Amino acid sequence: MNVQGSLREQEKLEWSRRAAENKPLRRIRCPRCGFYLMDVYGSDHCLVRVKCRKCKFNETIDTALFRTVRPGRRKTYGREL
Numbered sequence: 001m002n003v004q005g006s007l008r009e010q011e012k013l014e015w016s017r018r019a020a021e022n023k024p025l026r027r028i029r030c031p032r033c034g035f036y037l038m039d040v041y042g043s044d045h046c047l048v049r050v051k052c053r054k055c056k057f058n059e060t061i062d063t064a065l066f067r068t069v070r071p072g073r074r075k076t077y078g079r080e081l
């Protein structure tokens with residue numbers, strides 16, 4: 001087992017939660033069929049392997065390029081309750 005990983009698991013979770021608080025939420029959907037895949041925080045480039053359960057899409061995507069565009073909505077980060 002990874003000693004460093006197991007010892008600092010709680011700290012890593014805490015850090016991740018705080019880091020996500022100030023970042024815009026990005027909903028990643030399948031590029032092919034639009035099926036919901038995951039939530040990503042922030043606009044940084046991050047490569048993830050996605051596997052769609054619906055259409056079997058299986059590719060590596062850059063989360064910065066697959067942002068969800070919500071038509072009819074302006075920038076309302078932090079104002080939605």
Ligand SMILES: [Zn+2]
Pocket residue numbers: 030031032033034035052053054055056057
């Ligand atoms: Zn799909």
